[in-house]
Amino acid sequence: MEKITDDKIRAGLEVLKNLHDSKLLTQLNSCVHCGLCAESCLYYLTTKEAKMIPANKVDMVASIYRRYFTLTGKIAPGLVNARELNDKTIDELTDLLFGSCTMCGRCVKHCSIGVDIEYVIRTGREMLASMGYVPESLQATVDAALESGNNMAISDEDFLDTLEWMEEELQDELNDPKAVIPLNQHGKKVLYTLNPREPKFFPLSISAMAKIFHAAKESWTLSTKMYDITNYAYFSGNPEHSRIIAQRMYDEMQNLGAEKLVLAECGHGARANRWEGPNYIKKAFPETITSVELIAAYFKEGRLKADSNLTEGVVTLHDPCNLVRGGGIVHEQRYILKQVAKDFVEMTPHGTDNFCCGGGGGQLAMDYNDRRMQIAEIKAEQIRKTGAGIVVTPCHNCVDQLSQINYTYKLNVQIKTIAEIVADALILE
Amino acid sequence: MHWYQWIASGAVAICLIVFATHFVRLIRLGSPKDYSKKAGSPAAGIVYSFTSAMDPRNKESAFLHLPIYTAGIIFHIATFASLITFFILLANFQPGPSFQIAAALIAFSGSLAGLIILIKRSLDKKLRWLSNPDDYISNLLVTIFQLFTGLTLLLPVLYPAYMLLAALLFLYMPVGKLKHIIYFFAARYHLGLFYGWRNVWPLRKA
Known part of the structure; x- marks a missing residue:
């Protein structure tokens, strides 16, 4: 990795300095290190490494903010763990923010304070990007x-x-x-x-x-x-x-x-x-x-009709994080599946509490493949427990990751998009 | 006023001034402008953020860790109760015996909860890894403050020491994570605004 320079440090700090509103300042000052977010993160759950706790990822960014933008951090950095932006910090930031987070936002929903952890991760990635440390792939x-x-x-x-x-x-x-x-x-x-x-x-x-x-x-x-x-x-x-x-x-x-x-x-x-x-x-x-x-909407308006008998076997649904937690689309996919499948079962947990498949946050475009498949163990078990033969997900990125999970964890399921399962069950007049 | 009351009052003033600057800065920076088409109600999202979203049944941080979560709730309730008691005592009001006993019980419960949280932070490997000196100092200071609030209500002779301890706490509050007394509310506001705008909150069960 290219060594850090003064210009790079300036560029990275600029991201923390340029406050457009009160959101970033709030997030950087809110975490109390209670650690209760740990069990909401699939990285921590599957590795049990303390560095994977979402609060630690937030603290990586916040510690740099404290070092350069707070009086305590400037006078007594050891007291509040205020960290210099140097090569070691960059290595850790890159590994944690790019390599150990799918930006699924599950920890945000369950944070005891309400820190928008995903937003802080995105800000940290913006710092790394401004310094030229985006993973090559x-x-x-x-x-x-x-x-x-x-x-x-x-x-x-x-x-x-x-x-x-x-x-x-x-x-x-x-x-x-x-x-x-x-x-x-x-x-x-x-x-x-x-x-x-x-x-x-x-x-x-x-x-x-x-x-x-x-x-x-x-x-x-x-x-x-x-x-x-x-x-x-x-x-x-x-x-x-x-x-x-x-x-x-x-x-x-x-x-x-x-x-x-x-x-x-x-x-x-x-x-x-x-x-x-x-x-x-x-x-x-x-x-x-x-x-x-x-x-x-097509189904509700009567523009589409389906025969649920055409879908054989148990169907389950994987909720893409950005659609449910990031976009509030929770009921529509379920409504559709009830039109096209007789035997639909939910994963546990599901909806806004669903676990990420492990392919989000750009993970499928980066070289952290072993780790990506390790964290997928949670999704594999969720699927296995449903007993489903078909896993539907309204996300091609998730389809890709789920297909790899299917192969690695020998689930023997079919992975389909919403359009695919609907198209197969349509009644054409 | 005695000298120790002046010291405590001065510390409170410094703390309030620093917190006021934080608060004014947040207000001046304002809320993020969102150019996307609104799908839900930001106001409803904010209300939800401070109410149902805090429901222990909706948060893994609560229902997966019920004992320590309960300790945390007791600790925070007792902190606010102790702060109110401190101001009553600083102003030389003489609360009645029933108030004194109730306030002391709450303060002692809080200090016990604070001690449990401190022990957990010290013994739990992952929490120890996550913690910095400020985490321990903040926890310890508030725990001792609560303990002394209770003790001073029962043993007035401790009043001067209590005032000095309170001064130390108020001077330390703006230094580290105790700032979350302000930022907690700002964080929940932002989360409610964000999810309310996108119609994620108020949550509709899947």
Whole structure:
């Protein structure tokens, strides 16, 4: 790792110095080190290492704040554990804030004080980003998005080929040549987005959603210019990169003049566009909803009908952290599953108390793989205890991690998105 | 007023001035501006943050650690009760015997709870790792303050020592984590605002 310099220290401290409001100051002064958050964190639960306690991760950032911005920290740093920003601190910060946190926010809900631990972690990552210490593989993901327009650097040619293939699949399945995947059409009601994992690894989820749009007789389009829902700069901590990516989505929305932006099944993508995006560009987005909300609305409006007998076996649901704790979408996915599955069982715990799958916070784009699979043990056990044969999750990032969990922990389950399980159970008129 | 009352009063004034600067700074910095389209009610979120979200049944930090959580609640109730008692005694009010006994019992309960929390912090390996000297000093100072509040109510001869001890506590309060007497409320406000805006709070059961 590159040695720290005075310029880097200045850049890192600038993040703590520039207070835009009272939120950061509050978080940095609130933790009382009660340690009761430990059992809410899957890193601590699976490693039992004290350094993994969320309060310690908060303290890593707060200790630097105390050292440089409080009188006590300047006069008696040992009294309050006020730490210098040096190479050793940077190593620890990188390992804990990038390598040991999925930013799932579970500890926030259960903190005895109410510290927004996730916000402090994000601030710490912003400090590291401003000093140039973002893990290479995560930065490469962000760079791919900045340079190519999608985080997997899928070429236009490959993307179009995949869509053409999926359109043919859709037409064959429906035996209807009018079933299409519309591209770059102006003035549609819905501009739909994708997680680049879909065209790259899971193209059938694109045709599943196209089938749903077709069944609901929706007026929709995809953009070939800006379809990537993800914004990995939210995880890398670079506000300028976050802004550029969010602005592109906003611009494409304006360009195509769609009524609403519908976010594909991606927890952090939903958060990055619905909630964080407007704050990155300092402008409200047009109406933005998740596909989960849209599909639930289709069922409620009678635009979709499903036969739950078509779904065989026990179905369970994994709640993506950014959708439930970060976005308040808890009931819609359950409502949908009750339309398409006869035997639905909840994990314990679930909803806003659900455990992260271990793939959040950019973990799938970083090289902490052994640790990532170690913390996944909790999710594996949650799934095993349900006895389910199908695990549904409205997040492609979670699908990826759950697939690896399925293999590593020999769960022998199918992993599906909401669109996939709905598409399989649809009654087409 | 006796000299020890002047010292205690001076310490209270210093503490209040420092806390007032913290409070004014928070107010001047204001709440974050959110450009996203509001989905819920920030006001309802804030109310929830200070009420149901604090319900021990909704917090793992409470229901998974019920004994130490209970000790913490007793400790904090007794701290506020002891502070009120301190101001009553500083102003030379003579509370009635029933108040004295009740206040002393609360203060003693608090100091016992504080001692339990201190022992846990000292013996629990992960908590020891997490703690800095300020964590122990803050805990110890408040525990002794509560103990002396109770003792002074029963043994007035301890009054001068109690005033000096209180002065030490008030001078120390702005130094370390005891600042959370202000920041706790700010933290819960921000959490309620954040989750209320996004319609996560008030929580709807899944």
